[in-house]
Amino acid sequence: MKILIVEDEKDILSFLKRGFEEEGYVVDTADNGQDGEYKIALNHYDIIILDWMLPEKSGIEILKCIIKMEIKTPVVLLTAKDEVKDKVEALKIGADDYVTKPFSFEELEARVESLYRRSISKGSNTIEFQDIIIDIPSKQVTKAGSIVELLAKEYELLLFLIKNKNCFVSVNKIYDAIWGDEEFINSNVIQVIIYRLRKKPGKDLVKSSRGLGYKIEL
Numbered sequence: 001m002k003i004l005i006v007e008d009e010k011d012i013l014s015f016l017k018r019g020f021e022e023e024g025y026v027v028d029t030a031d032n033g034q035d036g037e038y039k040i041a042l043n044h045y046d047i048i049i050l051d052w053m054l055p056e057k058s059g060i061e062i063l064k065c066i067i068k069m070e071i072k073t074p075v076v077l078l079t080a081k082d083e084v085k086d087k088v089e090a091l092k093i094g095a096d097d098y099v100t101k102p103f104s105f106e107e108l109e110a111r112v113e114s115l116y117r118r119s120i121s122k123g124s125n126t127i128e129f130q131d132i133i134i135d136i137p138s139k140q141v142t143k144a145g146s147i148v149e150l151l152a153k154e155y156e157l158l159l160f161l162i163k164n165k166n167c168f169v170s171v172n173k174i175y176d177a178i179w180g181d182e183e184f185i186n187s188n189v190i191q192v193i194i195y196r197l198r199k200k201p202g203k204d205l206v207k208s209s210r211g212l213g214y215k216i217e218l
Contacts (some may be wrong), residue, residue, distance in 0.1 A: 005027060012075060064094075078103075134159065157178055
């Protein structure tokens with residue numbers, strides 16, 4: 001997942017950049033509104049984290065430009081404003097979520113992941129890439145028109161890697177996302193599932209890197 005963080009408070013910006021990168025995200029940053037808007041217009045992001053009070057151009061002004069440019073990327077607005085009327089204003093303009101300072105990184109990351117999950121399938125019940133089609137309601141996977149039989153964990157891991165496309169996802173993050181609070185599993189189980197995914201949908205589907213984890217390039 002690729003994120004843009006637009007925040008003028010350098011300590012917060014550094015803290016968020018480091019936190020998301022440690023979790024395997026690709027992070028771009030800007031410390032003023034003008035640079036933030038330029039990067040939004042120039043690049044594609046999966047999520048935009050936008051501070052309300054910014055030098056040169058406010059977060060609300062940038063949000064209005066995002067709507068005008070018809071950019072569909074979900075936006076999380078960060079602000080010290082905590083009055084209901086401010087929240088209502090931000091949501092009416094087009095913010096997808098609203099986080100009041102101070103906040104915990106864990107909460108912000110959870111909100112980012114929730115927005116991204118919703119955006120993946122927004123307006124569609126299928127995910128299509130290369131010659132593979134995933135039907136989300138039925139959890140059916142087809143390749144070149146033929147059904148690919150996947151076990152539950154194989155399907156979950158495939159979908160998780162797609163949702164984090166183009167970014168290496170660590171083994172620990174995969175454990176947390178797929179197994180959560182379940183009892184400890186064999187340390188080789190992820191390698192076995194990756195092997196099966198490469199054997200079923202395609203041998204070049206999942207990339208791996210020692211120390212970084214796994215990713216699907218789309």
